[in-house]
Amino acid sequence: MPVSCIAKPGIVGQAGTARLLATCQDRPGIVSAVSGFLYRHGVNITHSDQHSTDPEGGRFFLRQEFYLSGLENCLGDLENEFEREVAGEYKMQWRLVPAKRKKRMVILVSRLDHALMDLLWRVGRGEMPAEIPLVISNHPDLRPQVESFGVAFHHVHVPEAHDAPRGRGLSLPEERMLEIMGAEGPIDLVVLARYMRILSPAFVKRFPQRIINIHHSFLPAFEGADPYRRAAERGVKLIGATAHYVTGKLDKGPIIEQDVIRVSHRHRLDEFKILGRDIERQVLSRAVRWHLEDRVLVDGNKTIVFA
């Protein structure tokens, strides 16, 4: 067993920290194989989470945070050896992510600024390991707010009645958005921070499990348009928000996070919206942070969140 990448004594820190994400059919011995491999390479596991969807015949999910001195110099070797020694045997889907590599996140927004601002604040403050190369909006309104953070703002007009040619291709505005994004280099995550247009399946397919939307209801209640109005009409006593990965089916993708806030007969629709904003931005921020920290794994139409 050629071990090309062995830890030297060092300080645990962001620099040498990485995350291993893996999933495969569950069977005995996986944890032993993975942790044995890491141990032989001098890796110190600092956090570990695992989940099996069923004790018999289920699917196995693993997330480990570990520290390896000199990681940056031997990441490629470690990956090759992991594939050869462990992953192949178990038919794993897996990836190794150095913690210091910040994900690149594009935000799409319309006119409401609360979810956008919250993300910009948090990234600016270092609460979230991300870079925001640009923000795209179908309205010009939020340009000054975005630019005050030193982030590029692009306005791409999207006609109200725009219906992307479903199942066939990108709409023209989407082509324009991809062009803008492409000019900035690779994009790890697209966040819809109250973006009020529906993306075409063709666009969504470009970013599998990498588009997060905030829907302003407690899904599956009030899928679709105008959830606060419908919540007010139904007379619910709690209103909610849901962050989910976007798939081809509107508001049906895997849910990452949800939360609610209490309302009463005293709250009118405009107060539902004000109260709801607070929940929306919190739920979205939590979901985005978990995604950025590689804590969210997708299992069919559900998520496993190692928070």
Added chain:
Amino acid sequence: MPVSCIAKPGIVGQAGTARLLATCQDRPGIVSAVSGFLYRHGVNITHSDQHSTDPEGGRFFLRQEFYLSGLENCLGDLENEFEREVAGEYKMQWRLVPAKRKKRMVILVSRLDHALMDLLWRVGRGEMPAEIPLVISNHPDLRPQVESFGVAFHHVHVPEAHDAPRGRGLSLPEERMLEIMGAEGPIDLVVLARYMRILSPAFVKRFPQRIINIHHSFLPAFEGADPYRRAAERGVKLIGATAHYVTGKLDKGPIIEQDVIRVSHRHRLDEFKILGRDIERQVLSRAVRWHLEDRVLVDGNKTIVFA
């Protein structure tokens, strides 16, 4: 203005305490008229809640708790004078309820005991102003538990495939239930404490705004059967429960109270059910207590809860 019923000096207490519930079209002067009337009759208002659904052209709702020494001797007079002096003018729907009069509550249940036990226990320890003359179940299982509280238990078999002849009349088991209840005198409230049969519209009409059901989901999500299973399949991150008045439309009646509890990928369906029970019994108990204390007013398909 003949004032037949005037307070003598006395101690504020349960005996002389009453609640005034009133609703009418909103217009200026209602509060002045009501509180002036009560003041002239020597009534001391101890709590007051009001709500207008719209500052212009809305509907007005009022709940006042007050104390009147010797109330029991002059309730009839007070009612007559209120109708003549105030309610007629404003076309009010209203009622006066002495606080010491406990409501009579029948509980319908199937096999799960958690919601039932919580109600029996709270009534027994005086947390809820109610009498429970009897419990009816479509299964015999819970007889010993109910009888240990000194409450009569009746088993009325309801065939699984029983479909009450919708819109036309009572089913045979429902006739039997009404017969049992009728023998006990007037019933103020019917509580469905996880009663797993659907009541016919004809039965529901007998108890308008007087049947409270606990549904084991956060309505309007997961109306109908098996909500926990469907919640698990959808991968929600919170599960909930909803207490509502029963109307002719399944799970569509006015919501009184809702609450939720957090779940994760680690919880299996049976754990959803265990966690859900805690929320169900709390939500139902709150809704029932509010109803018993005349805190719930119905406005179309919504409730106003003066909690």
Added chain:
Amino acid sequence: MPVSCIAKPGIVGQAGTARLLATCQDRPGIVSAVSGFLYRHGVNITHSDQHSTDPEGGRFFLRQEFYLSGLENCLGDLENEFEREVAGEYKMQWRLVPAKRKKRMVILVSRLDHALMDLLWRVGRGEMPAEIPLVISNHPDLRPQVESFGVAFHHVHVPEAHDAPRGRGLSLPEERMLEIMGAEGPIDLVVLARYMRILSPAFVKRFPQRIINIHHSFLPAFEGADPYRRAAERGVKLIGATAHYVTGKLDKGPIIEQDVIRVSHRHRLDEFKILGRDIERQVLSRAVRWHLEDRVLVDGNKTIVFA
């Protein structure tokens, strides 16, 4: 009874909306007297809240929102007549506040920006009825962020070891702060948005029940310095924040609002701080909004919040 101020037909709106706040010893007839007075003046009460601390011999608190066409022209008359016809009789402390008059709020802050940004942003988007003439900080760091909202920023250095001469007078930095604030006209509210210096009793006395502080713990747990560290050391499972009026006694003033968030053994101190920020800004924002809308009444060392 000369009624100088009578409503003409008009549209209910912000312009003619006002709030009546009143407190006195409880006794029968207060609501009748107040609502009768308002009715005779053509006022339409749109919301009303009242509270009595004890049904016998307690203190009575009232908040009413009402609409009066042409309010701006007759406010003085209405006040004079209310004092003469109602308030004198009941020895009320009271005030009438036109809703359109925005309160003027100064924010004191140190280095942490989350609570400050949330207030600036909410005021900017109209969620809170306030004007912010200026922000004062004992550090220069947040100047650009504040000025990007078009708000004046003043840096007043306050020595770390500064101990205001307790009970005797203002410290020099406090004198400077009052000078800056005085130049801006009357100040209705001072908000300590994570301001890390202790104000002298002499300063506090200038703003009775008009200084709101956010303390980063669930008071009375962890009064004083470093609450997150102490919470982490104690191993609590929830961390909280408390907004309260500042009095001469550190962290002992009347509590306006509190909330908590769940933590676990997995969270380190720096994560307590990040999670705590979210609760701090929410709790502070709610408390400030309630104060701005005249929803908070003080009863000894407690608050009555008509939210």
Added chain:
Amino acid sequence: MPVSCIAKPGIVGQAGTARLLATCQDRPGIVSAVSGFLYRHGVNITHSDQHSTDPEGGRFFLRQEFYLSGLENCLGDLENEFEREVAGEYKMQWRLVPAKRKKRMVILVSRLDHALMDLLWRVGRGEMPAEIPLVISNHPDLRPQVESFGVAFHHVHVPEAHDAPRGRGLSLPEERMLEIMGAEGPIDLVVLARYMRILSPAFVKRFPQRIINIHHSFLPAFEGADPYRRAAERGVKLIGATAHYVTGKLDKGPIIEQDVIRVSHRHRLDEFKILGRDIERQVLSRAVRWHLEDRVLVDGNKTIVFA
């Protein structure tokens, strides 16, 4: 390596399920050593949680659930081999617990029944893996309720002014309690379900990390007597409950679980108590269930809860 205990093909189920709990100084290789050991013995790990208090020089905690066919026949061998092959090397404190072995739990209670009833209900319903051989109370009141569950009830009078001779020995009532408990065989857990007497250090020492108390406040706020009264006097906006292990220092032991509920100026002290009961029983039930399922590990004066 003699492997005496190897899995045969079998069905995963309660019968062959066990939990490994282990703690030691953190260093690389622990997970690899443990999981390698279990794999060689044919064990299928179904859940695994680990925690390190610090990535460098911290303490390591592990909880694994696993399945082993024929476990009951080879548990002793497995334990011996684990000690020899793994635990000795890492100086682990550890234990192996078959899941089907129900813990034996004694409940101490005074007059309030809510926490007691909740535990009796949950155990009766199979929500908690425990046996309750007996309940002891310093009052005779709850005998009928306890006996209706088929559980033995013992009344041991404890004088009000009883102060156990601190630091020296057991009080007479405590000797009597130990005698009663001893007659029933080994006791795994003592639950103080609103038991209103203070236990002596000598008594507490008999059950290290095996006495759980519910305190009716959000600790460390309102340690000691009468927390609800003091919470009402302080004017808090949330009241809470805390379940913790009992140590020699009153209300200072490791916290297992906490929760809160919202109150307002409208709630009087008696309503604080009613609302508080709901939180008390939930918090205690969660803590007890986690203990029964070996999910709580103690780290100094804190807990690690693998829930």
